[in-house]
Amino acid sequence: MYATEEALRHKPGFGQTLREWIFTIDHKRIGILYLIGSLAAFAVAGLMALLIRIELGSLGPTLTSNPGTYNVWLYFHGAAMILAFQIPALTGFLANYLVPLMIGARDMAFPRLNALSLWLYWAGIILALLTFVIPDPPDVMWTGYPPYSLKTGGNTAFYVFTVHLMGFSSIVGGINLLTTIFYMRAPGLKLNKLNIFVWSTMGAFVLQLVFIPVLAAAVTTLLFDKYLGTHFYDPANGGDVLLYQNLFWFYSHPAVYVILLPTIGMIFDIVATFAKNRVFNYNMVVYGGIGGVVLMSGEVWIHHLFTSGMPDWIRIGMMISTLLISIPVGLLMIGLLGTLYRGAIQYTTPMLYAVGFIFLFLIGGLTGIPNAMTAIDLYIHDTHFVVAHFHYVMAVATTFAIFGSVYYLFPKMTGRMYSETLGKIGFFILFAGVNITFFTMFIVGFKGMPRRYYDYQQFPQLEGLHHIITIGAYIIGIAALLILISWIHGLIAGKKAPDNPWGSKSLEWTTSTPPPPGNFRELPILTEEWHPYGYGRSK
Amino acid sequence: MNEAFAYAERGAPGQIPDVPGGWDHLFGEMLIDITIIGILFTVITVYLLIRYRRREQGQEGNPPRLTTAAAIGWAIIPAFIFMADDFYLAAEGWTLFNEYRRVPENAYEVKVEGSMWSWHFIYPEGVESFGELRVPAGTPVVVRMTSKDVVHSFFIPDFRVKQDMMPGRMTYLWFYPKAPGEHLITCAEYCGLMHSGMKGMIKVVSQDEFNNWIETEKKNNNT
Numbered sequence: 001m002y003a004t005e006e007a008l009r010h011k012p013g014f015g016q017t018l019r020e021w022i023f024t025i026d027h028k029r030i031g032i033l034y035l036i037g038s039l040a041a042f043a044v045a046g047l048m049a050l051l052i053r054i055e056l057g058s059l060g061p062t063l064t065s066n067p068g069t070y071n072v073w074l075y076f077h078g079a080a081m082i083l084a085f086q087i088p089a090l091t092g093f094l095a096n097y098l099v100p101l102m103i104g105a106r107d108m109a110f111p112r113l114n115a116l117s118l119w120l121y122w123a124g125i126i127l128a129l130l131t132f133v134i135p136d137p138p139d140v141m142w143t144g145y146p147p148y149s150l151k152t153g154g155n156t157a158f159y160v161f162t163v164h165l166m167g168f169s170s171i172v173g174g175i176n177l178l179t180t181i182f183y184m185r186a187p188g189l190k191l192n193k194l195n196i197f198v199w200s201t202m203g204a205f206v207l208q209l210v211f212i213p214v215l216a217a218a219v220t221t222l223l224f225d226k227y228l229g230t231h232f233y234d235p236a237n238g239g240d241v242l243l244y245q246n247l248f249w250f251y252s253h254p255a256v257y258v259i260l261l262p263t264i265g266m267i268f269d270i271v272a273t274f275a276k277n278r279v280f281n282y283n284m285v286v287y288g289g290i291g292g293v294v295l296m297s298g299e300v301w302i303h304h305l306f307t308s309g310m311p312d313w314i315r316i317g318m319m320i321s322t323l324l325i326s327i328p329v330g331l332l333m334i335g336l337l338g339t340l341y342r343g344a345i346q347y348t349t350p351m352l353y354a355v356g357f358i359f360l361f362l363i364g365g366l367t368g369i370p371n372a373m374t375a376i377d378l379y380i381h382d383t384h385f386v387v388a389h390f391h392y393v394m395a396v397a398t399t400f401a402i403f404g405s406v407y408y409l410f411p412k413m414t415g416r417m418y419s420e421t422l423g424k425i426g427f428f429i430l431f432a433g434v435n436i437t438f439f440t441m442f443i444v445g446f447k448g449m450p451r452r453y454y455d456y457q458q459f460p461q462l463e464g465l466h467h468i469i470t471i472g473a474y475i476i477g478i479a480a481l482l483i484l485i486s487w488i489h490g491l492i493a494g495k496k497a498p499d500n501p502w503g504s505k506s507l508e509w510t511t512s513t514p515p516p517p518g519n520f521r522e523l524p525i526l527t528e529e530w531h532p533y534g535y536g537r538s539k
Numbered sequence: 540m541n542e543a544f545a546y547a548e549r550g551a552p553g554q555i556p557d558v559p560g561g562w563d564h565l566f567g568e569m570l571i572d573i574t575i576i577g578i579l580f581t582v583i584t585v586y587l588l589i590r591y592r593r594r595e596q597g598q599e600g601n602p603p604r605l606t607t608a609a610a611i612g613w614a615i616i617p618a619f620i621f622m623a624d625d626f627y628l629a630a631e632g633w634t635l636f637n638e639y640r641r642v643p644e645n646a647y648e649v650k651v652e653g654s655m656w657s658w659h660f661i662y663p664e665g666v667e668s669f670g671e672l673r674v675p676a677g678t679p680v681v682v683r684m685t686s687k688d689v690v691h692s693f694f695i696p697d698f699r700v701k702q703d704m705m706p707g708r709m710t711y712l713w714f715y716p717k718a719p720g721e722h723l724i725t726c727a728e729y730c731g732l733m734h735s736g737m738k739g740m741i742k743v744v745s746q747d748e749f750n751n752w753i754e755t756e757k758k759n760n761n762t
Contacts, residue, residue, distance in 0.1 A: 067732050141729055147706060148689040148731060235707020241690060242708070275591065277600030284614040307692060307727075308703045309710040312640050316633055323625035330621045331614060333580065338613075340587040343600035347592070355588060362580050366573040373628060375635035376566055379699040382692060382727040448696030450727040453735035458725050503597070536599045 025111035026517055030118045031097030032413060034088050035406070037125050041084035042399075043480075044129065048077040050477050053437075057470035059463050060455060067454040071139040072154075074452060076131050078142035079159065081395065083166045084125050087255070089402045090262040091170065091208070092121060095177055095201045097409065101508035101515060102195045102532070104186025104524045109179040117172040124165035127158060134158065141452065143252075144219065146233035146244050150226045157227065160219045167212045174205035186507070188526035192286075195506055195532045196272075196279055199286050200265025203294045204258045211298070215251035218244055245308055249301040256394055257297040261290060263401040264332055264361075267354050270408050271339050273504045274351035278533040280338025284331055292328025300325060306377045315374045322372035329365055333358075348502075349423030353404025356431050357397050364393025367442065382452075385445025388438045396434045403430075403483060410487070411501045415514045416494030422486035430479035437472030440465050506532040555679055555715050556638040562699040565635055569628065576624075639700070642713045646681040647674065653684065653691035653704045655730055656737035666756040670739045672724065674716055675749035681713040692728035695741060703728055716743040 021029060051073050055063045064070055096114065100107055108114045131137045139154040149156045181194075181202055222244065224230040231237035233244050272279050279285060302310055302318035336358060345351065367389045370376045380386060410418045444465050449456060456462060500509040511520050591600075605613070649672065650661040660668045674680045684693055684704040694701040698714035716722070726737035744752070 067735070071732070139731075145690055145729070148729065151689060152731065235705075240707065241705045275600055276593075276598065278602040280602070281605060281610050281613050283610060288614045288618070307701050308690075309705065309708055312636070316636065319632060319636075320625070320629045323629055324622065326625055327618045327621045330617055334613065334617055337580075337583060337587060340584070340591055342602055343591045344593040344598040345588060345591050355584075358584055359581070362577060362584075366577050369573055369628065370566065370569050373565070373569065373632035375562065375632050375639055376569065378636075378639060378701050379562060379696070381701055382694075448694075448723075448725075450692075450694060450725060450735075452729040455735045457736070458723055458738045536601050 023115075025107075025115050027096050027100050027108045027111065027114060028413075028515060028519075030114050031093050031095075033118055034092035034096060034121065037122055038085045038089035038093060038402075041080045041088075041125055041128070045077050045080035045085060046477070046480060048073040048080075050473055052077060053470045053473035055454065056456070056466050058467065059457065059460060068139060070454045071141075071452075072131065072137045075137075075139050075141050075159075076128070079162065080128055082142060082255070082259075083162065084121075084128055086259050086395075086398055086402070087166070087170065088121055090259060090266075090398070091173060091177075091201065091204055092118070094197070094262060094266060094402075094405055095173070095205075097413070098195075098508060099177060099180060099198055099201055100184070101511065101519055102198050102506060103181060103184060103189055104507045104520065104526070105180060105184035106518045106520070106523070108176050109184055110176050113172055113176050117169045117176065120165050120169035120172065124162050124169060127165060128162045131158060143248060144222060144244075145248075146222060146225065146241060149222060150233065157223060160223045163215065163219045167216050170208045171212055174208045177201060177205050178209075186524050186526055188528075188530070192282070193526075193531055195265075196268035196282075196285060196290075197262065197265035199290050200261040200263075200268075203290045204261040206294060207254045207258050207261075207297060211251040211254045214247055215255075218247035218251070221247075242305070242308060242310070245305055246301070249304040250298070253301040253304065254297040256390075257293050259394055259398050261293060263357075263398045264336075265290075266401050266405045266408075267357050268336065268339065269506065270350050270354040270404055271336060272533045272535075273408075273502050273506070274348060274354070275340050275343030275345045276503070276535045277339050277341075277343035278531070278535055280335050280341065282533075285335035289328050289332035289335060292331065293325070296321065296325055296328065303372055303374075303377070306374050307381045319372060319374040323369065325372075326365070326369070333362070333365075348407075349418070349420055349427060350404045350408035352424060352427045353400045353407065356427065357400045357404065360392055360397040360400060360434070363439075364389060364391075364397055368393060379448075380445060382450055383445040384441045384449045384451055387451045388441035388445055391434075391438045391441070396438060400430075406487070408502075410490060410494075411497030412508065412513055412515070414491055414494070415497055416490055417497045417501065418486055418490030418494055422482065422489060426479055426482040426486055429475060429482060433472050433475030433477075433479050435472075437469050437476060440468045440472065444469070505530075505534050555643045558635075558638050558715065559697070559699045561635045561638060565631055568631070572624065572628065639712075642681045642711070643679040643715075646679040646713055648681050648683060649674070651682050651684045651693065651704070652687055653693070653726075653737075654687040655689065656726070656733035658693070658724065658737075658739045662753065664753050664757060666753055666760065668756075672739065672741045673749060673752055674741060674743055675746040676716055676719050676743050677746065679713055679715045681711055683709055683711045685709050689730050690728045691726050691730050691737065694725050694727035695722055696725070697722040701727055716741070719743045719745055 055070055134155060136153055136155045138156055138159040139152060140149040140156055140159055144159055181198060221232040225232050231239045233239045233241055268279055300318055300322045302314050303322045306315055371389055407423055444462055447462060449459050449462055497513050499513045507524055648663055652659040657670055660672050686704040686706050690703055690705045692701055692703045700712045700714050702710050702712040704710055720743050722741040724739035724741060726734055
């Protein structure tokens, strides 16, 4: 506990010097530094998305006449959005900031390890950003399939080392978070009184610890093949191309749930707070929903390989297991809707984002069913239909949850309120933008347009639809700017926030705003009656 | 192993199943299925969002108390409803998938080699062609494929088929061109600089025309 004592020796209030931030071992500051990093990654990767869309907005070369440049944009957009924005924003920023507060702990179990995980992540971001500086940037997409990643003149090593750094960061963070949740809960905080977000973070980190080593093996052998002359993926020397795809998706499908679980956990917390209602059927949500997703996540990866040439029997098996994922996910949806039932819903900006999430996730989840069906997938695999599906279910839905969470925690983190008007305008424009973009993308994909195309001379009839998608992308860009402005406005001109502006019963709102080093003046002692969602008990 | 799955086959042996038709039918059915679920959830959500909005400052929810039986029921019953729908769809998908994978007996076999960024077709008569695959109308065609360099994907949107090709492995797909016409082939697996330009054409011609073409090509090769 030395580190915690050191944290307590800091003077109360937020220090202003850079040194204090860089050497911080306070979980709240580490969380905020994670947030800054992930928003920076989001900004650059989002800009790449806009460039991609402008390029595809009309037939023929638009922005660049070099498809290689376009491929680097695609690579950076995918890799940075997943590895540097979504996973760190959820399991870095939110988990770090919220979990110790939610469980009534003074800090994480290993604060110095926490700082290590943060700076590994920042090293990963810098390595990823070097893509735009080095003469031979990686162009292997975020999947890095061999033999292309071995034959390309692009620098596959940058891709591999970025994955390594992010992976190390996640493993270190995972061990830390799990230890914290198991050993540092406030007295009286039983496991069945944890916030759904804490449960979902636990699930996400179990998946990270189990599956990241597999990804590390996949990309490391890629590195060996390319630079040291081994033959893991070289069929001419007894290697196998499909081995990589199996290893890669054996991690990367569970990674989808690493993203989904904290997302939906956060949505549960936001919905319960603003509906002032208990989470509906808590045990079903935790054990059926989160537990079910964790258990099933490792048995479905072949659906990414439906057209790759895997044996028929495993394609049928994993079609069924993929379809069955709808059971835990459906239970989570029922839990969310049940939490609205007989609530008293207050429509603040974070709640609007949560509602937006429900609709986006519904569309994304349901369009996953055609993708899960092997026979249907033989046509829509690797088309824009799949791109639209995973943007709805993972990319956009999760981004809504992250933005909603930033608004939700804004008063706690900064001590100031954001402007509801600005926040709501940003939300509605963003919601319109993503639907224009990604719903149109379903149609383009259904008409046969493959993904990762620089141009589409063979589909000239789709130019009009592509034009609409690009307009949607501009709208998303405007919304993102407005959201950023609303945060900066809140930071500078926001009213002073009370300790508990949302009237939440959860522990993170019981401490002062912003929370002091060590989180609580006195550690909370929880009574038998206390529950993070203990609303409406008096009646 | 693949034979173990053959019993779900539909139709009499020797009959050529209509795979694109089956795909369109199943996709339509699924679209109805997910639209119904989607509308159901949307209506419920919108109702809850409007009905239970906060009416006064400081109001709290009035959550129902679930008995143990109700709590278990709310988990088990929806789980079984979802599972029933899953298995229904899985059964239909399985049937169609078998049609995709069972090559009709009298299929005409063409080999194709992908390379960055073109297709190389090799016909059983020894004739070769680049970029354009000529096949006779009225005969199912099976394409056996491999790649010289990186992973490509042989995608024919009109026939609703797609299959990756890669070095070191042989994969296949089959399709049934009923009438003369032209169908696009386009690459669906990222393969570098000219990925989006890696396209080809399937030219379906009458059996006579096809035979003539093969004969001419053979003569050209010999001279």
